[in-house]
Amino acid sequence: MTRDASDWYSEESATFGDRVAGAREALGITQTELAKRLGVKLKTVRGWEEDLAEPRANKLQMLAGVLNVSMMWLLNGHGDGLDGPAEDVVIPGDVRAILTEIRQVKTEMGRLSDRLGVLEKRLRQSLKEHG
Incomplete structure (x- = not known):
């Protein structure tokens, strides 16, 4: 797997949470500091970085501003953001x-989560029809 610095944070290589965490770390601030600057709870920032929300x-506009x-x-x-690590690393x-x-597992988990959502929706619909 070769990767150059220009695609380190691309949509195919990184998630929204990866980019938030990377930009925050590049500024040298903690999740707690970021939460305070944005006026949100620490668990909110954690949720963003863990791709749970x-x-x-x-808040996206404020987040982009704070993270520069x-x-x-x-x-x-795409657009103004961080480069990946130096290519000589x-x-x-x-x-x-x-x-x-890890990337493969995350991708598979996303697919399974989507599939679970579809099954849950089908189950609810079936219960409505039979209940």
């Missing part, structure tokens, strides 16, 4: 393999 438009990146970069990795093969597997 996304901010509303007004564009809203589009936060959403899809060598990632050992075993670490690269683990990172690749």
